[in-house]
Amino acid sequence: xxGEIGQLALCLALALSLxxxxxxxxxxxxxxxxxxxxxxxxxxGLLVFVAxxxxxxxxxxxxxxxxxxxxxxxxxxxxxxxxxxxxxxxxHEGSMLLWVLVLSLYxxxxxxxxxxxxxxxxxxxxxxxLLAGAFLLFILFTSxxxxxxxxxxxxxxxxxxxxQDIGLALHPPMLYTGYVGLSASFAFAAAxxxxxxxxxxxxxxxxxxxxxxxxTLGIALGSWWAYYELGWGGxxxxxxxxxxxxxxxLIATALLHSALATERTxxxxxxxxxxxxxGFSLSLIGTFxxxxxxxxxVHAFANDPARGLYMLILIVVAVGxxxxxxxxxxxxxxxxxxxxxxxxxxTLLFNNVFLTAATSAVFIGTLYPLALDWLTGxxxxxxxxxxxxxxxxxFLAMLVLVPFGPRLGWTKGDGRAALRALAPGxxxxxxxxxxxxxxxxxxxxxxxGAFGVAAWLIxxxxxxxxxxxxxxPSTVASALAHAGLAVTLIGIAGTTLWRSExxxxxxxxxxxxxxxxxxxxxxxxxxxxxxxxxxxxxxxxLYGGRTLTVMHPERRLYPVEQQxxxxxxxxxxxxxxLYLALGDERENGRWTVRAYVNPLAPLIWLxxxxxxxxxxxxxxxxxxxxxxxxxxxxxxxx
Amino acid sequence: MTAKKRRRLAFALALLxxxxxxxxxxxxxxxxxVLYFYSPSDVLxxxxxxxxxxxxxxxxxxxxxxxxxxxxxRFTVTDGxxxxxxxxxxxxxxxxxxxxxxxxxxxxxxxxxxxxxxVLAKHDERYMPPEVVDALKRSGRWKEGQ
Numbered sequence: 001x002x003g004e005i006g007q008l009a010l011c012l013a014l015a016l017s018l019x020x021x022x023x024x025x026x027x028x029x030x031x032x033x034x035x036x037x038x039x040x041x042x043x044x045g046l047l048v049f050v051a052x053x054x055x056x057x058x059x060x061x062x063x064x065x066x067x068x069x070x071x072x073x074x075x076x077x078x079x080x081x082x083x084x085x086x087x088x089x090x091x092h093e094g095s096m097l098l099w100v101l102v103l104s105l106y107x108x109x110x111x112x113x114x115x116x117x118x119x120x121x122x123x124x125x126x127x128x129x130l131l132a133g134a135f136l137l138f139i140l141f142t143s144x145x146x147x148x149x150x151x152x153x154x155x156x157x158x159x160x161x162x163x164q165d166i167g168l169a170l171h172p173p174m175l176y177t178g179y180v181g182l183s184a185s186f187a188f189a190a191a192x193x194x195x196x197x198x199x200x201x202x203x204x205x206x207x208x209x210x211x212x213x214x215x216t217l218g219i220a221l222g223s224w225w226a227y228y229e230l231g232w233g234g235x236x237x238x239x240x241x242x243x244x245x246x247x248x249x250l251i252a253t254a255l256l257h258s259a260l261a262t263e264r265t266x267x268x269x270x271x272x273x274x275x276x277x278x279g280f281s282l283s284l285i286g287t288f289x290x291x292x293x294x295x296x297x298v299h300a301f302a303n304d305p306a307r308g309l310y311m312l313i314l315i316v317v318a319v320g321x322x323x324x325x326x327x328x329x330x331x332x333x334x335x336x337x338x339x340x341x342x343x344x345x346x347t348l349l350f351n352n353v354f355l356t357a358a359t360s361a362v363f364i365g366t367l368y369p370l371a372l373d374w375l376t377g378x379x380x381x382x383x384x385x386x387x388x389x390x391x392x393x394x395f396l397a398m399l400v401l402v403p404f405g406p407r408l409g410w411t412k413g414d415g416r417a418a419l420r421a422l423a424p425g426x427x428x429x430x431x432x433x434x435x436x437x438x439x440x441x442x443x444x445x446x447x448x449g450a451f452g453v454a455a456w457l458i459x460x461x462x463x464x465x466x467x468x469x470x471x472x473p474s475t476v477a478s479a480l481a482h483a484g485l486a487v488t489l490i491g492i493a494g495t496t497l498w499r500s501e502x503x504x505x506x507x508x509x510x511x512x513x514x515x516x517x518x519x520x521x522x523x524x525x526x527x528x529x530x531x532x533x534x535x536x537x538x539x540x541x542l543y544g545g546r547t548l549t550v551m552h553p554e555r556r557l558y559p560v561e562q563q564x565x566x567x568x569x570x571x572x573x574x575x576x577x578l579y580l581a582l583g584d585e586r587e588n589g590r591w592t593v594r595a596y597v598n599p600l601a602p603l604i605w606l607x608x609x610x611x612x613x614x615x616x617x618x619x620x621x622x623x624x625x626x627x628x629x630x631x632x633x634x635x636x637x638x
Numbered sequence: 639m640t641a642k643k644r645r646r647l648a649f650a651l652a653l654l655x656x657x658x659x660x661x662x663x664x665x666x667x668x669x670x671x672v673l674y675f676y677s678p679s680d681v682l683x684x685x686x687x688x689x690x691x692x693x694x695x696x697x698x699x700x701x702x703x704x705x706x707x708x709x710x711x712r713f714t715v716t717d718g719x720x721x722x723x724x725x726x727x728x729x730x731x732x733x734x735x736x737x738x739x740x741x742x743x744x745x746x747x748x749x750x751x752x753x754x755x756x757v758l759a760k761h762d763e764r765y766m767p768p769e770v771v772d773a774l775k776r777s778g779r780w781k782e783g784q
Contacts, residue, residue: 338645349649357656364664379675386671390663503709503728583729592709594729
């Protein structure tokens, strides 16, 4: 029964999405009040039925209903309950259903928010309806999670053990909240072009912020998972799948800043529209890269060419239509007042130029190998050094300019006053850079630069907060977001420039040294988990002759899936992470042990949390008083 | 020229300069940081120079894995027609087995062995590195449904 309920709910959701797109788009005309009411009602209905379908699949997974192919292929009765639930989106079909669920949530939120005028909201709902319809068709025809299996097997195949982890269980919903959240900006931008509304950015801002926060946290969760689960000691590998999530984040960041100027003075109006379109296009491309099976990755479950083709057509149609709409309608939206070269708009302009350039570098590095393979059959990959050379210069150049933004006024800023206010920050940055250059071993110019820039950002954030007569939530928001970025930068610099690593084959009782610590393998014993067998090492950590602690890295074998995983042991202190991974067993009971000391590593994720907090502060200030920033007057073009 | 036009021109120029900078950096970086993928047959046929980094992929030849001294490992990668010896010092991936697909990253030494800095195996039973599948198809050792 569960399967049939789910299937029926999906079909009804598809019908509702079609009604939603029709009613929403016709509600964009003046006076079509009935159509608008229908659109709002079908947005709610869409959410109900998609949630019902998702609930049905979750229920089937919980009760281990192996008559459903998807559950039989990805679940198992021995799997712990938490992973039966999170395993719902640990496979292609389920994750696409989650995608549409998040899309329906945003659609319902747009229907409820009613910001920016009835016609704008109606058109935005119509665009969301088109997107939901396209993805529901994709699910029903190429990735149906409710296909039956007859006869039902006695036991399921289980879930990839790498995915049986709480960090990765939370990563997809968080990332999708970000990816799909950009659909709201996209829908509002398209709606603004359709209805000729100039003031769309304010209505879309809460959705932009929600998407940006979720992307920030989603990327951080993914990188944290890669750090402790893969056992390679690294946190970012410039893997195409990672890049697929980084590109929408970069564009979402540019969009948040550009939209700020558009909202306040009307500057960059067309550019902001273009960014909103580009942000969601990159989300779609990211979904395509991850879901079509063109990549070599843990994420690439699907290898059905029909899926890749359908999704490629979807991208081309959605992006093409949006760009055509932009080319046709954008010239009719007037640009706002001009600004002087020394003004907040100029700093936001540089922010956007650098972020766009950094995104292009990542885009080329990610797609060039795919394009070359497709065109010429030459197989190559682009390694981390490429991204280090192309991405970092733009990003660091942008960071140097960040502190000037909040200190300069709109339209015409006082450059001298800004320099005077920021002078102490520059002093602190110089001292920090010189201190790192003098004290850190080995000496690193890049490290000194990174610490200098980070100190500059943090000092400027503090200065900005202290100098305001009235402290608004939006000041706190930008100060937190910028300082958080600086904290992440310190973590990245510390970990990549001053890491120590060691690799030894140890017999019980033998020791190895890494970064001042002495590690002694005391023994490795077998242990039985709920659905795995583990080899668990006891490794004593000694520092200066004193035993600090005993750590227990593990190696697990999952018999159902015939796969083993590495469970690292990480000892986090303020100064560093001591990171141990148990390798393979060698002859005579000896084991390979890999050890890293990663200075300042926890700051990478702490910084991301601070950034997200900044996002929450901005979101909170918007939701509390959405109309205080400026008057809301939608101006129809015709 | 009106203020608006000047502003647009400035914006276009800024984008152009950044775009040109990005393009120059990208081309410069692509030249040095691209890793080609070769099968063992390619390695022999193309006379890959020693010291040039690339990725090699194929199956781990049966009975070829030798451990030691220390964390060092030596094994042979084959695509059925040619074979290349690989030296590696590090932790082998969880699914490293004789007869299984593997991709290694590194370069050839003067002596013609492949010195690997990284070894990747397939992630699970259902998955085989696509490059390895292609290499095996080209050497005629791949059967559909394998």
